Amino acid sequence: MNGAQALIRTLVRAGVSSCFTNPGTSEMHFVAALDAVPEMRAVLATFEGVATGAADGYARMAGRPGATLLHLGPGLGNGLANLHNARKGKVPVVNIVGDHATYHAKYDAQLQSDIETVARNVSAWVRTSKSTGELSRDVVEAIVAAIGPPGRVATLILPADVSWGEGAQPADPPVLPGRKPVPDDAVQAAAGAIRSGRRTALLLGGRALRADALLAAARIAAATGAKLLGEVFPTRLERGAGLPPLERLAYVPELASVQLSGLKHLILVDAKAPVTFFAYPGRRSYLVPDGCEVYELASPDADVLGGLDALVEALGVRGATPDLQAARRPDRPTGALTAESACQAIGAVLPEGAVVSDESVTSGAALPAATAGAPRHDWLTLTGGAIGQGLPVAVGAAVAAPDRPVLALEADGSALYTIQSLWTMAREQLNVTVVIFNNRSYAILNMELARVGAGTAGHEAKAQLDLSRPDLDFAAVARGLGVHAVRVETAEELAKALERAFAEPGPHLIEALVPSMFTPLQLRAMPLALRALEKLPRPIAARVRDRLLP
């Protein structure tokens, strides 16, 4: 058996059975070995950012690492943004990056580069395998490093001669360490904070956003009045009718400040103390209000569910009835499409068990409210802020959960980064419905431009944030990549197109023409309005915030 065959068998034995590939010459033995190990599903992606994002989406839904096969330093570099997103989302990904044969490196051939340096930025574990005999052990270590917990990116660099060398043996699956118990003093400290009667919130992230953990947290909230907040961009949030509703922290710092204002205790459950995404002149980066004490109930490597259960016990609230989301949907909207009516149409028809990959950016502002009472579903978001993740994540999620409808909600600018994902969806006949919110703009950057105090935007500045000239035709692009596509301009058409897409197998794309969320006047007024909002008394500010950001 050669190294590549043993490598793939070792992956499969450990449950890593899907690999998103974009190979080159140095990976040919891996490619050839795929036929010898049919248990490995290899999925070709025509850009590495698709492969890495798909491995992330796969892992989020499968609960096992997704694997990639990438071509040397440049291939890995092309996939970096979505590996960054996976790292921030604590998602386990194993990269296999082919390299030149060990003896070839000294000639500095065209594709020679320092792969380890490229890998290190995103990888918690990096190794260049030294010999065919050691390769399977290296693979096991990569898998262990990726699984964590928390999930991480592990990168194994595979020189071609290590791959083609003979005499390899697959390794047994690793024994996994599991999550470490939450210490009792962390539970008691959190219980003490809640019992104090002062305003307390639990900030839930990562593993705490799964149904079992949410239910435990909701019991605590129902019995004690503690508030539940979710991190801004969850890796995987289980929500919908019958599950506890969850208010996510807002992306816009002023709105997040309103959500956090008045808190005296903030209890972190697999989440970080909130900070603003960016620094803004004259604004604090740290969002925790002055005088609010921060506790960590469960770190990302901890037994999060066990910690919440222990807190339920410590507070004696096992019998509490959690607040559960009632089943309700928006009425089917009518008339010309807006971002808001598009969100309502989605809420009106979202099917049971859907997996939503949300990279809708500004157009999706109304989605949380419009879909809150839809049948139970999973919500996957842009964990690291590097756009171009939504379509690849949808590819991976559909590979991991072939029986569930996957819905990718994509802003136009973000979609273009990894639009090749559509081709993989077509080739694999994945059950993905893609909605492109075509607002012909990098709308959020128009807002940011107004907020950072960079002065009045001139013609050239505005041109950098504008996606017209030429107008994009996503339906035509999708057809060219093999995906059935329609363009819709009314809310009725969108709801109908969604129902058709969910009813038919294979991928569908719906291009929704929507106006940008912000008019020029709103953009100009926004910085002042947001600052004024923060100065309002808390209950009034909260009411205004709810209207601004459902």
Ligand SMILES: Cc1ncc(C[n+]2csc(CCOP(=O)(O)OP(=O)(O)O)c2C)c(N)n1
């Ligand atoms: C990899 C990467 N490059 C650039 C950016 C900066 N960026 C943030 S949002 C954005 C444009 C978003 O536009 P679009 O996806 O069309 O959504 P809209 O704001 O119009 O709703 C850009 C370029 C980023 N976040 N990540």
